Amino acid sequence: MSVAEQSIAGAEARGHGFLASSVGRKVVMAATGVILFGFVTVHMLGNLTSYMGAEAMNHYAEFLHTMIHGMGIWVFRAVLLTAVGLHIWAATTLTLDNMAARPVGYRNQKNIASTWASRTMRWSGVILAAFIVYHLLHLTTGTVHPNFDRANPYANFVNGFKVPAAAAFYIVAQLCLGLHMWHGVWSCTQSFGLAHPRYDSLRRNFATGLTVLVVGVNISYPIAVLTGFIH
Amino acid sequence: MSKHLNLTLHVWRQKNAKCDGKFVEYPAENISPDMSFLEMLDVVNEGLIRKGEEPITFDHDCREGICGTCSMVINGRPHGPRERTTTCQLHMRSFKDGDSITLEPWRAEAFPVIKDLMVDRGAFDRIIAAGGFISVPTGSPQDANALPIPKQSADLSMDAAACIGCGACVAACPNASAMLFVSAKISHLGHLPQGQPERHIRVRDMIAQMDAEEFGTCTNHGECEAACPKGIKMENIARMNRDFIKASLTYRPATSGGGVG
Numbered sequence: 001m002s003v004a005e006q007s008i009a010g011a012e013a014r015g016h017g018f019l020a021s022s023v024g025r026k027v028v029m030a031a032t033g034v035i036l037f038g039f040v041t042v043h044m045l046g047n048l049t050s051y052m053g054a055e056a057m058n059h060y061a062e063f064l065h066t067m068i069h070g071m072g073i074w075v076f077r078a079v080l081l082t083a084v085g086l087h088i089w090a091a092t093t094l095t096l097d098n099m100a101a102r103p104v105g106y107r108n109q110k111n112i113a114s115t116w117a118s119r120t121m122r123w124s125g126v127i128l129a130a131f132i133v134y135h136l137l138h139l140t141t142g143t144v145h146p147n148f149d150r151a152n153p154y155a156n157f158v159n160g161f162k163v164p165a166a167a168a169f170y171i172v173a174q175l176c177l178g179l180h181m182w183h184g185v186w187s188c189t190q191s192f193g194l195a196h197p198r199y200d201s202l203r204r205n206f207a208t209g210l211t212v213l214v215v216g217v218n219i220s221y222p223i224a225v226l227t228g229f230i231h
Numbered sequence: 232m233s234k235h236l237n238l239t240l241h242v243w244r245q246k247n248a249k250c251d252g253k254f255v256e257y258p259a260e261n262i263s264p265d266m267s268f269l270e271m272l273d274v275v276n277e278g279l280i281r282k283g284e285e286p287i288t289f290d291h292d293c294r295e296g297i298c299g300t301c302s303m304v305i306n307g308r309p310h311g312p313r314e315r316t317t318t319c320q321l322h323m324r325s326f327k328d329g330d331s332i333t334l335e336p337w338r339a340e341a342f343p344v345i346k347d348l349m350v351d352r353g354a355f356d357r358i359i360a361a362g363g364f365i366s367v368p369t370g371s372p373q374d375a376n377a378l379p380i381p382k383q384s385a386d387l388s389m390d391a392a393a394c395i396g397c398g399a400c401v402a403a404c405p406n407a408s409a410m411l412f413v414s415a416k417i418s419h420l421g422h423l424p425q426g427q428p429e430r431h432i433r434v435r436d437m438i439a440q441m442d443a444e445e446f447g448t449c450t451n452h453g454e455c456e457a458a459c460p461k462g463i464k465m466e467n468i469a470r471m472n473r474d475f476i477k478a479s480l481t482y483r484p485a486t487s488g489g490g491v492g
């Protein structure tokens with residue numbers, strides 16, 4: 001068979017499926033990643049109400065549960081759950097493909113351009129997944145909370161972070177979020193094909209700025225509780 | 232005259248794709264700093280042949296940095312320590328007396344080892360054959376300026392066309408992804424009017440073939456760009472992704488009755 005015949009046979013065997021293709025799954029990962037980063041940004045902003053006191057935060061929580069006749073929160077939950085599911089699916093299948101693509105490694109590969117964040121995306125992602133489960137059991141369902149009161153989210157938040165181990169895990173997870181976000185925000189612009197020399201420094205700076213803002217404010221919550229600033 | 236070098240090589244020796252390989256140590260003695268890296272290997276091989284041993288197999292052809300054949304990972308970097316330099320253009324003055332040098336083949340599932348440092352890069356040929364061309368009747372040349380092309384498009388196209396298909400991008404990528412190579416081929420045609428008719432089908436076919444060859448996927452580490460001897464930019468990968476998204480969103484299968492009215 002000629003080279004041309006071999007390759008066309010290959011292309012047809014593979015089909016033209018968007019979701020089967022490597023780039024298609026990268027786009028899924030990027031699109032779901034944007035939804036998730038959008039969510040963490042809004043979530044971070046919403047929790048600023050904790051600095052305004054118990055009433056403000058409980059009022060905000062009530063709004064979340066009652067908007068659009070109580071349907072709003074379920075719409076959000078459905079979108080987020082779908083996004084997390086698709087993101088993990090794309091990340092897992094692509095990671096397995098990538099590992100299979102280099103069965104024999106190098107003796108000592110020199111990294112010139114990659115960053116610690118880019119090389120640890122899989123690990124920061126796995127820690128985030130564990131954190132998401134823990135976080136829901138902690139402050140949403142209260143399953144692992146020492147004294148959960150469904151009617152008082154503010155008290156749950158303050159009492160929850162008074163446990164140093166819980167606050168510590170929360171902070172570690174936020175640092176992982178920072179690594180994941182710093183590389184992910186930049187990386188997803190590449191996956192969407194949004195590259196132009198005119199905006200290259202903007203892409204990097206936006207990723208850095210958003211990461212510092214989200215992670216910085218999020219980490220301030222447990223610290224504010226532990227230092228007694230929020231009580 | 233500058234001082235000659237004595238080096239220790241740790242070379243990956245592997246009989247063929249099926250056998251396991253291993254590192255073997257060889258001295259490289261009395262090496263002139265003016266030699267190219269490949270000439271140094273020639274000297275070592277002559278010594279091995281004289282001793283009746285099997286010489287180290289490595290790929291090479293033009294020895295002037297334009298064919299992309301020379302391929303080996305030198306101390307953990309494809310084509311060695313210098314930026315934008317192929318192995319054949321690397322000189323021994325980049326090393327110090329007493330250095331120890333590790334030599335490995337490009338490592339990727341899609342590039343099976345033929346022998347020692349030589350790998351089979353046929354996967355690249357099959358990706359090109361899947362779509363890296365334009366289909367035009369090659370009659371007599373038309374008037375040179377019949378088709379206006381902006382200078383900048385011509386320049387960007389030429390920059391992408393500088394890719395010599397060496398595979399260093401795959402070798403450097405922690406995922407063994409070929410996306411820098413494929414995107415260079417897609418960009419060099421995509422910047423020109425002649426590349427437009429097949430632009431969408433090209434990106435789909437080439438990516439399908441790239442996947443079928445079991446290359447990895449880009450996670451935007453940037454190692455390919457840093458390793459590329461021809462300075463191909465990651466911007467090309469973004470362009471390829473953009474073309475792929477557009478082509479997928481607007482895909483319509485060919486119909487047999489198409490165009491009959």
Ligand code: HEM
Nearest residue numbers: 029030033036037091121122125126129184187188191450
């Ligand atoms: C839940 C477990 C998670 C896992 C296992 C995971 C894993 C991964 C992996 C392996 C990548 C690819 C690395 C790369 O392309 O460099 C990635 C990319 C990304 N992740 Fe996650 N991640 C998780 C959670 C999240 C969360 C919570 C967010 C947002 C808050 C997020 C946002 C992103 C974005 C935007 C990208 C970049 C997509 C791209 O490169 O096009 N991920 N993730």
Ligand code: SF4
Nearest residue numbers: 394395397398400459
């Ligand atoms: S993109 Fe650069 S490194 Fe990759 S094959 Fe082309 S010339 Fe070699």
Ligand code: FES
Nearest residue numbers: 294298299301319
């Ligand atoms: S031998 Fe041709 S580029 Fe090195």
